[in-house]
Amino acid sequence: MALWACRAASYLRISSFPRAFSTVLKDLKYADTHEWVKVEGDSATIGISDHAQDHLGDVVYVELPEVGTSVSQGKNFGAVESVKATSDINAPVSGEILQVNDELSEKPGFVNGSPYDKGWIIKVKISDPNELNSLMDDEKYKKFCEEEDGTH
């Protein structure tokens, strides 16, 4: 486990800690900023991964964009608040927002408890399918997370 992670546990006096292996779903694509994409035809559902929610801590607030606005790959479109921090949510692909998960306003904990299902954040109409090629598949993303956590 990463050195900083061990020190964090000690300093914060916590027994539970980011798990060694987070859930990574097949059939999804992943960004290096820990968002996932589920492609369905020419649209995509976007959320944040189990690895991300685990490292963020309990999400208490989700700042959501508006339907109809555009998102650009790599740029932030919203934010989550956890453990006194706001963390940007970045678009893994570009497109126009078709739907926003308004349930997250009342139930931000869905991001933690169900990151790939009830915790979905936006659905977009994909503007450039080629952008998907720059994302990681589940195997690559799993390795990426392990490297970030210092586990191999």
Place this chain on the structure above:
Amino acid sequence: MAAGVVGTRGAGRPLMRLITMSGAPILQQLHLEERLLRCTGDNWCIINDGTAPATIVMGVSGKVSELVEIQPVLQDKVPVIRRFSGGGTVIVDQGTVFVTFICSKTAVAGLQPFPRDIMSWSGQLYGKVFDSFGEFQLRENDYAFGHRKFGGNAQSITRDRWVHHTSFLWDYDMKNMDYLKNPKRAPDYRQARNHTDFLCRMKEYMPSRSVFTEGLISSLRDQFTVQPTELETVVSDDTGFKPSTKLLSLQDLEDIINTKGSHTVQEVQA
């Protein structure tokens, strides 16, 4: 998003540009922080020794009706700000010393840009500053001597950078705490204590503010090459960026009294 990095590693340490201010209004400080976070690629440390006027500062998701005693705030015309970072509500004044770190995610080797990792790093940095003055603890997300809080933290994390900022209670006016309600979300170690029993003043543990700030800069120098930077040179690089930190208008506060629970905010020109 990030502009090019100014300066390179010196003596094997990354560069950190240091801005020191005294009495700067907290709204201006927060706007500066947002701009440095979003529009530059440099590492920054901002120290602001005291602020005026006394101001209530809420986190990004703060609900005024739950956190603030609106009637006395309106009566006494206390400004209320919603800042861009997470976390709780504070009332800040001349007795508050602010310290902010704005860093690229590669600034600290091996540090992942997640809240608890950054908090742990900060706890180690400040441990070197405070250990000789009291029983310094990083308690959940607060800095404390023993079980009494003297520093509150908040963060904002982007794709490639992060802000960790702290309001330190060098001193505080107890009557200002009457403008704040006891928050619903509180750390476990608070144990339902009121402000008087929960907080402590740094001046009761350390001889002077300058001992604190000099100790901080010394601790920073273990990890960074610290370069003092004039505020005027930073302000002159204005890119037209619009910060999200907002001063709530009088109308906002009156609306909240009239329709409880609403916290829609109109932007007010600083």
